[in-house]
Structure formats: C-alpha cells, structure tokens
Amino acid sequence: MALLEVRHLTKRWPTGKLALDDVSFEVRAGEILGLLGHNGAGKSTIMGITLGMVRPDIGEVRIGGRSVQKDRGGALQQIGAIYEAAVFYDYLSGWQNLRVFCSLSGWWDEAEVKRVVEMVKLSRAIQNKTATYSHGMRQRLALAQALLPQPKILLLDEPTDGLDPEGIREFRELILHLRQHQGLTIMLNSHLLGEVEQMCDRCVIIKEGKKMFEGPVPSQEKTRRMFQLQTSDLGLAREVLARTGATMDKHGIVEVPLEMEPHELVAALVRGNVQVNTWQPHRRTLEELYMGMSSRS
Structure with a gap:
C-alpha cells in the first residue's frame, strides 16, 4: 500500500526554468525510499511540495490518501520532516525547543518526549542550550522534533550533510532502527550513494526535473x-x-x-x-x- 503518492508533479519557476516535469512515484508503507539526483535536479522542490511549502502548477501529493494541496492540515498531521538546515532558538535548551515546537500543535506528552530524546541519544545534553550543540547533536534534536508527535512517514532532506563518518553511521543506525522497530515509512533525499544503498529499499532518480528511474536499490x-x-x-x-x-x-x-x-x-x-x-x-x-x-x- 502506498502511504505517500506523488502524482504528475509539474512546476515552473517565475524565471521560466522547469523544475519538475510530470514526476510521479510512490512510497510504500514501511519502506525507506531514496530520492537521488544532482544539485538542482528537483529533489528539494518535491520535498517542498510534499510539505505544502511550494505549490505545484500541475499535480498533487497525497499522504495517507489525503491531498496536501486540498487538505493540507489533514495530510501534514501524518508527516514529520527534517527539511533544509535545522533552526533552533539557541538561547533555549533542547528540551525547551521541543516544548515550543509541540506547543504549535497543542500536543505535549512528557513521557513520550523523554522516550524520543533517549532514542536519539540526547538525554545528557537535552537541558543544555542548543547554542552549545555540535552539528551532529543539532541533527539528532531535529530528528526528535520530526518524530513528535508520532508521524506515519518521515521526510529527511540531506540529513547526514556535514556529519563526520561516525555521525553518519550513528544516524544510519537510528533510521534503520526506526523502520525495524516502529514500522516508520521514510523518504530520504541524499547525495551520498553509499548511505542510500545501505539504508534504502527502493530509489527514485531525478534528472533535470524528470524521473529517470524508480525501482529497487541494486543491493536489494x-x-x-x-x-x-x-x-x-x-x-x-x-x-x-x-x-x-x-x-x-x-x-x-x-x-x-x-x-x-x-x-x-x-x-x-x-x-x-x-x-x-x-x-x-x-x-x-x-x-x-x-x-x-x-x-x-
């Protein structure tokens, strides 16, 4: 069953540049799908449309059967995301940042937040100001934020960009843990082919706004x-x-x-x-x- 459906997305920027040209694919429940392509291929545009931040000229994205373009609130209730660079209030602690984020939706479950913080291995630093966080710690806090409150699908936009090899491995193991133990569905945008090969079941390759391939990762x-x-x-x-x-x-x-x-x-x-x-x-x-x-x- 497809949890996320991308249907005939077409987008042209005001400059006249065609960003997406009739792109369609799906993300099945419980799988990890890698979205691949060179810089400017259209990957981030797809992410932006999926999150309701960019409006397509033609087409739509459906999450759990709900259209992002027609029922944005209902569709986005089912999704968590790390999109572009994670931004936090540096004068607040990690815990306070999570509380501010959750207040936007009126949801707060202290036990669940503690569980997620422990899962992303931030328990020791969660009361420290985020100004003191390393890049890897900020990415883990961003992941905790994306996991609250319990989405069905997770969108990750270059989540390991800038991490050292140890940080990349830890993040990979965490993503695989989320799929294995929580059944989370994940769409991953990354230029690190080795990481996609180790994490993903299927991949979609985009070139100059066109879908060139959709199918299993070769190792699968x-x-x-x-x-x-x-x-x-x-x-x-x-x-x-x-x-x-x-x-x-x-x-x-x-x-x-x-x-x-x-x-x-x-x-x-x-x-x-x-x-x-x-x-x-x-x-x-x-x-x-x-x-x-x-x-x-």
Missing part, C-alpha cells in the same frame, strides 16, 4: 542475475548473446534472462568461438545505476 534486487564476462572478443560475444536473448553492456556485464541458466550462456559463447577468460557473478552497485541513468540525454 532479488530477480536480476548479472555476470561479469572477460574476453578479448567482446564484439563477437555480444552477437552470440543477442541470439540467446541476453544483453551485455560495454563493460562486459551480462544480464541472464530469467528463463535461462548461466551455464547455458557460457556454453553458447564457447560454441560461438568466444574465448571466455572469466565468468563470475556481478552485483550491480547504486553508483553504476545512478551514473548510467544520470548520464542519459
């Missing part, structure tokens, strides 16, 4: 079988493989059709007088997928 794929062929006869190998229904890219990566076994392709290559130097399983990386999609005209 269960159906595609890829093999690396090394041979000095790439041209001949491509001809032989084409006759079997298999495909091979310029790097010698072969996708085996589901109706065939890998050893059948090796036999066909040998019968076709192709010298097979090596033939070994290949797991496509997110970087390969992203570079292939983003380089397309």
Whole structure:
C-alpha cells in the first residue's frame, strides 16, 4: 500500500526554468525510499511540495490518501520532516525547543518526549542550550522534533550533510532502527550513494526535473542475475548473446534472462568461438545505476 503518492508533479519557476516535469512515484508503507539526483535536479522542490511549502502548477501529493494541496492540515498531521538546515532558538535548551515546537500543535506528552530524546541519544545534553550543540547533536534534536508527535512517514532532506563518518553511521543506525522497530515509512533525499544503498529499499532518480528511474536499490534486487564476462572478443560475444536473448553492456556485464541458466550462456559463447577468460557473478552497485541513468540525454 502506498502511504505517500506523488502524482504528475509539474512546476515552473517565475524565471521560466522547469523544475519538475510530470514526476510521479510512490512510497510504500514501511519502506525507506531514496530520492537521488544532482544539485538542482528537483529533489528539494518535491520535498517542498510534499510539505505544502511550494505549490505545484500541475499535480498533487497525497499522504495517507489525503491531498496536501486540498487538505493540507489533514495530510501534514501524518508527516514529520527534517527539511533544509535545522533552526533552533539557541538561547533555549533542547528540551525547551521541543516544548515550543509541540506547543504549535497543542500536543505535549512528557513521557513520550523523554522516550524520543533517549532514542536519539540526547538525554545528557537535552537541558543544555542548543547554542552549545555540535552539528551532529543539532541533527539528532531535529530528528526528535520530526518524530513528535508520532508521524506515519518521515521526510529527511540531506540529513547526514556535514556529519563526520561516525555521525553518519550513528544516524544510519537510528533510521534503520526506526523502520525495524516502529514500522516508520521514510523518504530520504541524499547525495551520498553509499548511505542510500545501505539504508534504502527502493530509489527514485531525478534528472533535470524528470524521473529517470524508480525501482529497487541494486543491493536489494532479488530477480536480476548479472555476470561479469572477460574476453578479448567482446564484439563477437555480444552477437552470440543477442541470439540467446541476453544483453551485455560495454563493460562486459551480462544480464541472464530469467528463463535461462548461466551455464547455458557460457556454453553458447564457447560454441560461438568466444574465448571466455572469466565468468563470475556481478552485483550491480547504486553508483553504476545512478551514473548510467544520470548520464542519459
């Protein structure tokens, strides 16, 4: 079931620049989806539209079946977000900042706030002024704020930007914990491909406002079988493989059709007088997928 639906979003800025061009995708309940693309591709515009901060020219976003554009209050009740740089009242403590935030909706549950603060590992510093917080601590406070009061879906806009490797790992483990133990649905916008590959089930790739890809993160794929062929006869190998229904890219990566076994392709290559130097399983990386999609005209 889709918890968040992005439907035919089109947005052109007053300058005439087309920010989004008929973009549609969905985020399923309980999954982590990565939103990928170069700077200016349209990722943050999608986030802004989802949060009701930007109005699309065409299309809508639905959260739990409610349209952000037609029922903003009802839709946004179901969502928490870290969007752009987290901003706090530096002269207040972390706890006081959370209280101010919650007062905007009239909600406050001290036991629940303590639980969330402990979960994001801020219990020791929560009574300190946020002016003393490191960047990593501010991101954890922003996450605590986004988790109050108990959203169904969490939007994260470059949440690990500026964190050191240890901070990135801690944040990743926290996000995976939220999905595993609380069933939280998450849409993540990040340029760190390695982090997306470790965290996300599926990804959407945006280029110049257009959706180029929507599907499983390569490490999560269960159906595609890829093999690396090394041979000095790439041209001949491509001809032989084409006759079997298999495909091979310029790097010698072969996708085996589901109706065939890998050893059948090796036999066909040998019968076709192709010298097979090596033939070994290949797991496509997110970087390969992203570079292939983003380089397309």
